[in-house]
Amino acid sequence: MSELGLTSINGISCLGKHIGLKKKKKDFTIIFSAKPLTAVAVFTTNAFKAAPILVSKKHLKKSKNCVKAIVANSGNANACTGLQGILDAEETCAIFANELKIKKEEVLVFSTGVIGTALPMDKIKQGLKKIKSQLGTTYVHEFNAAQAILTTDNKPKQVTVQQNGIKIACIAKGSGMINPNMATMLCFIATNAKLSVAELQKSLNLAANQSFNQLSVDGCQSTNDSVVLLSTQEKQIELENFQKLLTELCVKVSTKIAEDAEGAGKLMEVKVKNAKTQKQAALLAKAVVSSDLVKTAITGKTGLVGRILAALGSTFIKVNPAKVKLLINGQKIFSHNQFLKVDYFLFHKNMHKKCIQIEINLNQGKKESVALGCNLTKKYVEINTFYAPGVL
Amino acid sequence: MSELGLTSINGISCLGKHIGLKKKKKDFTIIFSAKPLTAVAVFTTNAFKAAPILVSKKHLKKSKNCVKAIVANSGNANACTGLQGILDAEETCAIFANELKIKKEEVLVFSTGVIGTALPMDKIKQGLKKIKSQLGTTYVHEFNAAQAILTTDNKPKQVTVQQNGIKIACIAKGSGMINPNMATMLCFIATNAKLSVAELQKSLNLAANQSFNQLSVDGCQSTNDSVVLLSTQEKQIELENFQKLLTELCVKVSTKIAEDAEGAGKLMEVKVKNAKTQKQAALLAKAVVSSDLVKTAITGKTGLVGRILAALGSTFIKVNPAKVKLLINGQKIFSHNQFLKVDYFLFHKNMHKKCIQIEINLNQGKKESVALGCNLTKKYVEINTFYAPGVL
Structure with a gap:
């Protein structure tokens, strides 16, 4: 058993391996527990x-949120594949x-990867043969699992947090096509915390709203x-402590995803302060973090401020330019509707x-929100121009 | 007097020249008429x-929509410049x-150009000296005027339409930072049509909603x-005919702007058909035309369909995947929630x-809308990374 990560939680084993959906790279991940696990989830709101999302939703319902395994593949999204999908x-399953x-x-x-192509079931079947013996609880097993869900990510993403014997750990993939509501990527989290389905779901919703739903790589x-x-x-843990x-x-993990976004090299953190409502703060922070012109200005290290403003x-939320104050990395840049001498x-x-x-200080109220994002580079365009050669 | 363009309309003269706001390139445009012109406008909804927008709005009100000139500069936006601006x-003026x-x-x-820098008034003053004698009604005068409002555009944009002696002509600039509500760029239109202020304003609002407000270069x-x-x-003209x-x-002119967008080489036309409302059709068409992943797929000529879907x-509008039909350049690609054999x-x-x-046929109603856009290339990123060297 590892000291950190999913496999540091009693009874959880993993594997990550290559079954032929991607060229050479690992493309198949399992997380398993012989004892039942309480499971909750948030899914993309995309129509x-x-x-696999439709099937997982059904299984969560049928099992009454009591599951034993996650099976995930990269290289093929099994999306827009109709009944066969x-x-x-x-x-x-x-x-x-x-x-x-x-x-x-x-x-x-x-599943994650290219949209619109049927899952090659022969490879899946072959990959699942005698799979039980391949599961393990070492760091290597977990690292392989974290690797095998990646698409255009550069690095596997693993995070563990702990407090007084309570552990929460996850593996995740991010990179492109990342924009909230919900959920912005694949993230599989495990914990030893004793909480009800309702408590877990509520905690996950709240946490997601303050992290994944405030993360934008390309607005897609x-x-x-x-x-x-x-x-x-x-x-046992107090719900409030678990929530934190x-x-x-x-x-x-959202920060790791933004840092490792397609073609990016810089992290952008936008805090909107003193908004009338938390929702308005969140929406405005997202508008700034998602702007292609702000993102290219961060790459170019010039011409940033006007584009932020x-x-x-540009949103439907009323902003008073005369009240807005803007700081970049702590330096005061804009106030009273004009650029300051800096x-x-x-x-x-x-x-x-x-x-x-x-x-950004709006001076309109007392609520705030942070959005995470990254810069936009020629590399992003290159990756997404040539991501899926030969695919419709 | 020209046969086409602004200067083909009785009494309208133009000039375009270099006054030193940009390096070498023309940067100062005048449109003038000694006789008063009825004027209406639509402006950006940006906070x-x-x-200059605040001043022009005031002048429109004070003159009761009766003006004689447009003065425009490129190279400096006179935006976020406070009271001095x-x-x-x-x-x-x-x-x-x-x-x-x-x-x-x-x-x-x-004004159009870089945000946050004070207008160099010495150059403006110098440029305005003895300006009357420089105005003219030839094609060259108008072409110069069309050139002098450009920023990162490659080509000047001039359009004339006419019917039974009614003329409508314009010059425009576009390129980047183009996204609706309102107005997506500078466009100065003149006509000889006899219509009231209310009729002209209503016609302009309607026309803008079906063109400029459905145009996206970078969503900014x-x-x-x-x-x-x-x-x-x-x-005299029937209002309905003028509207058309x-x-x-x-x-x-929107098509010309999309074709000449920063770094783009391809035009994208997205038609959403059979939506419940025109507003929904417009919003969905805009969502597709604005997606960075759709735009890069058009550059790469591959992996397009999944990204369109x-x-x-991804919007808050309910779409039924089982009812959606998708055609690309007339070829049927997707229907019944799956890719077709093509x-x-x-x-x-x-x-x-x-x-x-x-x-995109939604099969949910009877309304439709078209959005215009372009592909996303490394060139766009390059232009916007290095657009304003040395500016905050």
């Missing part, structure tokens, strides 16, 4: 939900359930994105930092 | 409206009015964008066309 996702001698509805299934929402929270129900800990984990003014040397030094922190 | 815009012996409020003023809204419609009140003609002009499904050779041939026409 074109991928087949549903049958394939169901069959994947059934074969795995049969191998492990569990019920089909105790398996959740996820995926058909497949999902966050799952599994619990072994071992240790879970939010901390979700913010950490233009983005801030130390240019310091400004340009700040623009070379890895993380650009933009603080 | 950070540039100073307002004073500078007012002074520009006052100097010009003095040169031409007209009233200050008969002058509308516009500008602080300066404005469309002005001037009338010499010469010829004006919409035709606005769609034509993901964008279509002639790949024909698909890839279509993807090489200059204009990619995406038709």
Whole structure:
């Protein structure tokens, strides 16, 4: 058993391996527990939900939020694949359930990758043969699992937070097609905290709203994105403390996703302060973090401020330019509807930092929100221009 | 007097010249009529409206929509420039009015370019000296005027439409930071149609909603964008016919802007058919045309369909995937929630066309809307990364 990560939680085993959906790279992940796990999830709100999401939703309901496994593949999204897609996702669960001698509805299934191509079921079937013996609880097993869900990510993403014996750990994938409501990527979280389904779901919703739903890589929402929270129900914890800990984990993993976004090299943190409502603060922060012109200005380290203001003014929310104050990496830049005289040397030094922190004070109320994002580069365009050669 | 363009309308003269706001390129445009012109306008809804917009709005009111000139500069947006910006815009109008012996409020003023830097008034003053003698009604005068409002545009944009002696002509600039509500760029339109202020305003609003407000280059809204419609009140026309003609002009100029967008080489036309409401059709068409992933797929000529569907499904509008039919350049691609078997050779041939026409049939109602956009390239990122060196 590892000291950190999913496999540091009693009874959870993992694997990640190559079954031939991607060239050479690992593309198949399992998270398993012989004892039942309480499971809740948030899914993309996209109308074109991928087949595995529809199947996982059904299984969560049928199993009454009591599951034993997550089966996930990368390289193929099994999205926009019609009835065949549903049958394939169901069959994947059934074969795995049969191998492990569990019920089909105790398996959740996820896919990420290219849209519109049928899942090659022969490869899935071959990959699932004698899978039980390949599961393990070492760091290597978990690292492989974290690797095998990646698409255009550069690094696997693993986060653990803990407090007084309570652990929350996750593996995640991000990169492109990342924009809220819900969920912005795949993230599989496990905890030993003893909480009800309702408490877990509420905590996950709240944490997601303050992290994944405030994260934008390219403003594009995926058909497949999902966050799952599994619990072994071992240790008592105050709900409030769990909430804090879970939010901390979700913010950490969101930051990792923004840092490792397609073609990006810089993290952008936009805090909107003193808004009338939290919702308005969140929406305005998102508008700034999502602007292609703000994002290219961060790459170019110049021409940033006007673009931030233009983005801030472009929503349907009323903003009073005369009240707005703007700071970039702590430096006061704009106030009373005009640019301030600033130390240019310091400004340009700040623009070379890895993380650009933009603080916008609306002076309209008392609520605030933070959005996370990244810069836009030619590399992003290149990756997404040539991502899926030969695909419709 | 020209046969086409603004200067083909009785009494309208133009000039475009270099006054030193940009390096070498023309940067100062005048449109003038000694006889009063009825004027209406639509402006950006951005909260950070540039100073010249605030001044032009005031002048329209004060002159009771009766003006004689448009003065516009490129190279500097006079936006986020505080009180000084307002004073500078007012002074520009006052100097010009003095040169031409007209009233200050008969002058509308516009700026486009970099945000946050004060207008160099010495150059403006120098440029306005003896300006009357430089005005003219030849094609060259108008071409110069069209050139002098450009920023990162490659080509000047001039459109004329006419019917039974009624003329509507315009010059426009577009390129980046283009997204609706209102107005997406600078466009100065003149007509000889005899119509009331209310009729002209209503016609312009309607035409803008079907053209400029359905155009997206990068989803970023500008602080300066404005469309002005001037009338010499010469010829009677049925309002309905004028409306059609004006919409035709606005769609034509929107298409020119999309074609010449920063770094783009391909035009994208997205038609959403059979929606419940026109508003829903418009919003969905805009969602598709604005998706960075759809835009890069058009550059790459591959992986387009899944991204179109993901964008279509990502709004708050309910879309039924089982009812959606998708055609690309006339080829049926998607229906009944799955990709169809298509002639790949024909698909890839279509993807090489200059204009990619995406038709989405929702089968939910009877309303439709078209949105215009372009592809996203590394060149766009390059232009906007290095657009304003040395500016905050």
